[in-house]
Amino acid sequence: MKKVKCYMCDREATTREHVPPLCLFPAVKDTKGVNFRKNLITVPSCDIHNSKKSDDDEFLMLSLSGLIKNNIVGNFQQLTKANRALKRKNKNFIEKQVLRNHKFYKIKSTDGKFRTISVGNPNTERLSNCLKHIAYGLYFEEFKESFKGELEMFLGFIEYSNKNMQTFKKYIKKGFDIEKELNREIKGNNPAVFYYQFHEPDNFGLIGMRMVFYGAAEAYFSFKGKNAEKPFDLATALMLEGIKTTMELDGEKFIFNDEES
Template sequence: MSNIENICYFCGEKATSKEHIPPKAFFPKDNRDHLFTVPSCDEHNGDKSKDDEYVKIVLGRSADLMLRKDLDEVKSSSERAIARNSRLKKTVEANPEPAIIVLPNNITISSVSHEIDLERVYGFFGSLARGLYYHHEKEVWKGRVSIAPHFLIKEDAEQEDLEKHEELLGLFDRNDSHGENKNIFYYTFVYILDDDRVWTGACILSICIFDEFKVSMVMEPYYN
């Protein structure tokens, strides 16, 4: 193997295993063609799997996916994981509050919402961004990653924040994106050029999970 295949996609230390980017568990078994892996160390594979499971459960329990029969297998595996792990259940179901779900036919259902562990969500997407960058550029990303999870923006957010989100959402293009199973996952990179059309070293990664949850990652190098 070449040297790049022997180092962890996240930290550049010696790789001891391979990790699916995004995690294989997000895909039903009959939609796992063309998945790819990146080399990883133990810390950035095994330890990260807890965040993978948490985010899969949180997204899978969203009201937006209630009618998605194609994801029944993924959602069922998440519920089995919760049933087996009381600590995970406590984390996923933290601070319950009453909620109302409005279905497409305007029927309302009483439900419960829970507090989202933002640190785990941001950790998951930060690792995903670094893995996708490694896959495309064959090098470890050594800059910062600023994460904008559009599905978490509140309607009463500051106008400036709403405008930034709208600008980033304008970069999503499902038809012109990477991903063989776009109903599960797709993404695009936009490389930022300077006035002379030279790459600045920065890029914007747009990803969408389950054809519903859009997240933008602004990746900028550390400048001296």
């Protein structure tokens, strides 16, 4: 019998891993019967890429469930499972592990009540590492083989101080929204918690993917396989050189390196 390899490496698979992690999906005991854990995706995994990253899974759940723009399911997960997890931690856990320069603020919600929120600088390196594992898992699920090549990632739910980064975030989102309108298949049996969408390979052989958590947290990926061409786009090259550049998608203009804005 042929041995099955891990979705992330060439080690033999000894178990199966949930992608995304199981802890992101509200448990039935909290939802009083609503099942958000039906038909979840699992992929073959070695011990290193599954059981030994439980701390990262919890970190991801705490980071994503606390976003202010989340849907009601994300807010519910933050008020139940996330809050229970935080109560088990020491008082400096958020500052040390989740948000740098952490502060609490109170904001007024649409119902007139005040809500306490956390503000700070997210641990983007750890976030990216967690999402990278999910991206590799979804690639395995989609194409039935592990990904070999270069993976680029952009976190759409992060607010950047750099104007170009903020504009680029809007540009990428617009591109994926156009693809969504072209009826690219949206996958994920529990879309209120998580769904994802692969693009067809572009003319360079790159494959795009978007994943969305709790209706708000979007992350964008580009898979460049070993046989894909090195992409070149003149507008992108000019932008990276610091030259004022305008890109247009579906009639909407995105201006980079604009000192007047």
